[in-house]
Amino acid sequence: MNVNEALYQLGLAVAPGVGDVLIRQLVSYCGSAEAVFKSTASRLVRIPGIGEVTARSVLNPTVLREAETALHRIERLGVRLFFYTDADYPDRLKTLYDAPALLLHQGTTDLNAARTIGIVGTRQATDYGRRITEELVQALKPYQPLIISGLAYGIDIAAHRASLLHQLPTVGVMASGIDIIYPSVHKKTAQDMLANGGLLTENLPGVKPDARLFPARNRIIAGLSDVVIVVEAAAKGGALITAEYANNYHRDVFAVPGLVGQTFSQGCNKLIRENKAQIYTRPEDIIEALNWDQPIRTEAAPLPNLNFTEEESQILTLLRGQSDVHVDDLSWKSQIPLGRLASMLLNLEFQGYVRSLPGKRYRLQ
Template sequence: MNQSESFYQLALTLVAGVGDVLIRHLISYSGSATAVFQSSAGKLMKIPGVGEVTARAILSPEVLKEAERVTQQTEALGVKTVFYTDKCYPSRLKSLYDAPALFYWQGNADLNTGRTLGIVGTRQATDYGRRMTEEIIQALKAYQPLIISGLAYGIDIAAHRASLQHGLPTIGVMASGIDVIYPSVHQKTAQEMRHHGALLTESRPGTKPDAHLFPARNRIIAGLSDVVIVVEAAAKGGALITAEYANNYHRDVFAVPGQVNQSFSQGCNKLIRENKAQIYTRPEDLVEALNWDKPLEMHTNPLLDRALDFTEEESQVIALLRQLTDEHIDDISWKTGLPMGTLAALLLNLEFKGIIRSLPGKRYGLG
């Protein structure tokens, strides 16, 4: 049966033992997801990280049968899949080593909008926490950020509802299938978000929420956000995991301070004490740190302002390098999914145009 490239991209994510990083390697070496499934076991085993067991798993007929079932589910639900090589894949995620190779989503939010804000916190929010969440969103409305959270009880749902109330788009990143709203009492809010934002998950339809899926969900919240604000958090929990990811991804992190004798202030106060978060006392703290008071600027290279006719592949590389100071050619290859031969020629062409520059150690950055 002839299938589209997107079908084989989806199928790759369903292969047992094949994760996000290996998917990038497979496509980098093979050229496309379709080519991966058309390869022999011997050819696959020449790819670093692919052994006999993995090669057999990739070529199992059950994988494509399962991909057909999942495709039917997504079509019935009106769910879209976005692969990391797609033009609409969020540029903020593309530069991360552990970004999801594919995610499912419903909605109309611009995933590459100019300003994004993650708001997270405890499921057992106090009146103070809910009030601070709404005040933050109301105060930042003028900057039109995309609000990102996890659709959970407490601070998460307060952030989503305040965003909808103030006319800001909001994304709920889920630790379940997109058709499994958890908790179920948030169905109504989730439905509103489909029309004024989006729901997003890397889990296939029908997936029930499980403990190991929540930290994975938190990395996506951090990766999509320019800044993460922790409003209330206990000494341990998902909000602190999100803050840890945000720090690892070199995102700004803020924490709302709380009373020293309150359990759900411990996490925020700890982040501030350990210099893992800046203290949030007023909207201007965040606006000044992120330069939101200045016009949006996507880049500093004046050549990029000209009406150059970049190919889709060139645009992928440029979008990646905008997020980074510089990057090794091997990492550019697996993050963009471009085969090494294609990438080398593309980089040379962009260097001739003055768009990028080559650096010592096979690294590249914007010119």
């Protein structure tokens, strides 16, 4: 970790009134977090969206002092920082319009795992919901996905514990600082997850869980996941918020159907009825939808020496050695606008070089 740059990145995170969007705006115009703090108020106010109040807020000397205190706590905890401009910031989040500018991660897992699945549901899980969760996680073991959930009561903790039981990596996304496990009764499970998975949050150490932080937490679960499965949910609740985010991010969403009239089947049945989720009946539904039954490519066969354009060659290079890549990731990594990229992918598909998959994902033929 570059300590100096981390200090300035934390400064942007603690500055009052400066959220993820304005952080991106500031860094985009100034070039780095450090450059923001070495700028002047008169220069910052010329940046679109940055008024005098925001400029004064950022340049207030107390901001960097607070950031320094936070940095010391992070170092003591052995937590890793990911700023959105870092090369190892999670790829699945990079293209999202509302992704957190800063993430804190504690643990061993690779947040860019080849396969990821979010498992969410009600805090008041039934035996049925827990059984479905356990059976799903067990069935996914041969595919070694990263299991993502929210460390909450009910379905969340069932997913984490099943992952530990079956030796799958699992990450708990928190609506608090990384040093505050909520609920506290899950501390033992959270500690066990550090050895094969970990904890992730956008909140600085010391931040206590708050109602407004849970929906924000849910967007991270959705963004990190290739697919989100809602096991049980009432007509309203956090699981449905996660599903809504997943749909907005063009992720696959599945819901477990339940008995008509059952409180914690209402949300799942509603998602299916409104075509916001595919019906889940067995683990193979997810495995087949995401082509997880196809091997992950570790070695790329050489492409024939054809007259590809520079951009086409770039796309094919990005797809080489990958099981599949989301169109948003291709656009971000290639810096080719989505409209032109879609046309190029279609052309390459017609020529037999690219194959389109469900969920706006692509792979080499």
